[in-house]
Amino acid sequence: MIKQFFIISIIFSQFLVLLPLAFSSEKPPRAIGGFILGSDITDYPDIENSNFLKEVVIYDWHGFDKGIISYAICEKPGEIVRIKLKYSDSSKKYFDLLLDKYKEKYGDPSEWKGDSFGILHIWKWKFVDENENRVHLILQHNTRNPNENTGNMVKLYYPDNIIREQACFSKQCSQNINKATEEQLKQRAESNWTYLIPQ
Template sequence: MKKKFVCIVVAFVCCVFSGWVPALAGDTFPTTLAGFRLGDVVATYSEYCHLEKAVPGSDAPFLSEAMIKPNALPGVRGGSLIFGNCLHKHELVGIKLKFHDRSKKLFDRLYKRYVKEFGEPATYVGDAFKNVIAWQWLFTNDEKEEVALVLMWSRSPQMRPGVSIKMTHKTREKQELDCYLAMDEKTEKMHQKSRVQSLAPFIPR
């Protein structure tokens, strides 16, 4: 046991003096991706996205999404900037990037770099058949705020094949949801809910 411990210490010292020390997700709290920073006002990046066309999400109305302009960033074919509509109005909650290079090779290069920078991912969030390969890293700061980073490669037509990165401030996302639900509850109390009178209008003809 003592011999094994000594070997581990020696290996760590070698890493330090060689200039490479494996980073763990808990050692850092990234908030910036490709020059976009979570928490910034989205208008700061109006030249990079179609802010005038931003709309609330149909399944997440507490957030709006502005599409990134094609070729606004070298190598990036698209993506979006996601920002709050309630508690942190107009402040970035998420960043999504999609690359011109759709190859598995680019994905593998990014994955190796992420592991070197942040350590092994926390969870696998792709599918079992590897049509969508996705790994998630989770980061927490001293204020217990959480950021999630997902690196994905897809060959599924439903997911738009290629390589993508998504970084989300999970704490702010939850705060936006809670704020929206509280406001929605107040609205419901002010307006009486209507009921379906007949199923006929909802049957496709």
């Protein structure tokens, strides 16, 4: 008797869970803001790209687990402007060894960027190369900050070249907006519940 009651209870609870699906007259949503899941991004010619750098990812690379290489796409397409690599050895002991090696090669760091809690250890060196480019080098160890990769990481980048690419990209975006007709801009600004609620 108890067993039958238990089985009936399970069947009834499953029925209640599925009831809203069975009587829903709507298909699952696939679109919002005029964008449709599964459609091609080139179907929307009025949108602007937001990234002024492109990135490639590398794995298992000469003592590094992974890395991200960022390169320019606007003023100097293809120029590498930032390199971020995560060391295979994530230990604090290895970080201390790396720090000694960095100091041996480049002298004392220019500044400390870590936190006071001992969670994020960040040392930064600043240089100017033979072409008058500012070069920044960061060595970091992260024990548990969720906003950063844990373990040991090195970042090497041209700050001015990144700023240059961002400015070039912003200028291009402004020019593209200026090319849009008043009618196109007016259509893009229009809104109603079809755009605001998933369809």
